[in-house]
Amino acid sequence: MTARRYFILIIAAALFFIYGCSDLKKRSDYSNTPIPARFLHLEKDIQAFKKNVGHNKYDSLKIIYGDFLDIYTQSVLGLGKSGDSSLHQNLSTFLNDTSVQLILSNIETQFVSTNDIDAEIRHGLQGLKQNLPDLITPVVVYLMSGLRYNVVLSDSALGIGLDLYLGPESNIYERAGVPHFRRDNSNPKRIPYDALRGWLMSEIEISDFKLIDHIIQYGKTMAILEELYPDVNEEYLAGYTSAEWKWCLENEALIWATLIESKTLFSKQGEDVRKYTADGPFTTGFPRESPSRLAVFIGWQIMRSYLDRNNVTWSELLVLQGPEILNNSNYKPE
DSSP: OOOOSEEEEOOOOOOSOSSOOTTOOOOOOOTTSOOOOOEEEHHHHGGGGGSOOOHHHHHHHHHHHTTHHHIIIIIISOSOOTTOTTHHHHHHHHHTSHHHHHHHHHHHHHTSOOHHHHHHHHHHHHHHHHHOTTSOOOEEEEEOOSSSOSEEEESSEEEEEGGGOSOTTOHHHHHHTOOHHHHTTOOGGGHHHHHHHHHHHHHSOOSSOSHHHHHHHHHHHHHHHHHHOTTSOHHHHHTOOHHHHHHHHHTHHHHHHHHHHTTOTTOOOHHHHHHHHSOSSSOTTSOTTSOSOHHHHHHHHHHHHHHHHOOOOHHHHHHSOHHHHHHTTTOOOO
């Protein structure tokens, strides 16, 4: 497993129909694969701190949530960690803020039950356990992120910010000034795929930090997601709208030519990496119709080309490095 203290990820998503294409495959049945999956609701448990209840309550929650609780209160909310003298007062003040109360109320209304989401995540985790048995099965923690993060990870926990999945029509986003491209990505049906994508991205190691390594990291993630959820539309898995996915398909050769001609494919420069991996309304240097995160699309196409020509297990795939996969993919978009 990739060494990490914690990992926070903002994930783009998209709004369109998930199911319905006639050429989608039937998913594998992993229901007999046992996993120690737990689904916890920190967005509910944390509300005990509306009153300054002190150390005992925090300690009792830490027994349930472990170190993830400190990651949440310190790194997500910025309120401190266990042992900080001001933590409990900070939590009480935060949770009694009228804006925070409104977000929590909307979460409660939107997510009366997470049973369907639980089942879809469980399917993915069972598939990972069957094909990658050494991978840790995380505890799934639903939480309120303060409109900051879709996914928050620790070594053993997969946190999901429900407040970023209230639906594009939620007035919360208008009041908070959330950008339109993120509001459009707040469909709650996105949760299982965003969550599994986040967990996989944190587990797939890269030996170098060239742009190609990041592109192949995305490609591996998408290839595994496609195996787990073959009955989900590919543009939905990738987090694009149908129009954005269509643009990528029609301009695949342009994207690849730009990467080659600009000599950024093997760049380690942060600006070059961010151009193709960062979330946003579009990709700088391309038409405004383009989506952001073009590394997701290109990485997936390279991986598909590679897998068409090479028979590897999931475990073997994870340890292959970016340049090796590219060289053996025969990827040549026209």
